[in-house]
Amino acid sequence: MTETTTIVPASPAQRALDRLAGIAIAIAATALVGLVVVQGWQVFTRYVLNDSPSWTEPVTLLLLATAMSFGAAAGVHTNRHFGFYLLAERLPAALRRALYVARPLLVAAVGAMLAGWALVLLLDGLDIKIAGAPMPQSINYLPLCIGGALICVFALNKAWQALRLGPVQGA
Template identity: 80%
Template sequence: MTETAASVPAGPVQRALDRLADAAIAIAATALVGLVIVQGWQVFTRYVLNDSPSWTEPVTLLLLSTAMSLGAAAGVHTNRHFSFHLLAESLPSVARRLLAVARPLLIAAVGAMIAGWAAVLLLDGLDIKIAGASMPQSINYLPLSISGALICLFALNIAWKALRPAREEGV
């Protein structure tokens, strides 16, 4: 992020996206706590009661998918995802600015593809129930679809912010 973009006060859209990312982090953290509780219960019932419930594995997978997906979306919002900054720093300023816009646009495209295909897979398996739990078989694609949409939204915001300094420097 450039110094110019960092000094611009956050507008209502940025504050809303910040709150959305905070909600994603809170849900991901809650999912991790839930995962620990469910797995703890599964271990207790298996080794102490010798009667392991069948619902713990699908619920654990859903909680893991939720934590991973929403955590990844929040990582895109805070620009803490995997990237190659050394290449960008060695380029001339025009190419660096172009890359600063192209990189989040590529991330947005990947997020849109994840959201779209996960939604297709979610809808495709809604009528099939998971063995041992009264949930649709495709429920694990719900957090993936939501996080794909969030990744797309957050990346488009980063691309927009990368374009803004060019306009503000001329003002």
């Protein structure tokens, strides 16, 4: 039994989410380029100048958290994340539809949990400075908080699409 895919013109909200995902990808890519530059500088100053700066490690960790969080959020938006589709393909249509709705709701719950607890940790360490860099110790939780919120928003959109349109190819 094959299912048909319904093509629906993108709504203004969908176009806004597409733009937001594009911005998330751009931020993740910029963070990766920054990571390469900072680590390159670290290696050069350590092995050529024999005077390694102390700020490179905390900045590297921040860039890594940014690339990971924003990249994961964009992956949720584009369905490029882990999915266990074999089970869904073997279920009856009604259960399959329920699974297509439940799966993004579970992802949204995980994103909301990440955003919430990352915010708690971010706020908890704002007044403590990182050794070697003029940043708060908890700054690495900022991209995790934003990325978790984006994961939640993108997953809720996928759940809404599944409710509205039924099973979608690759959803």
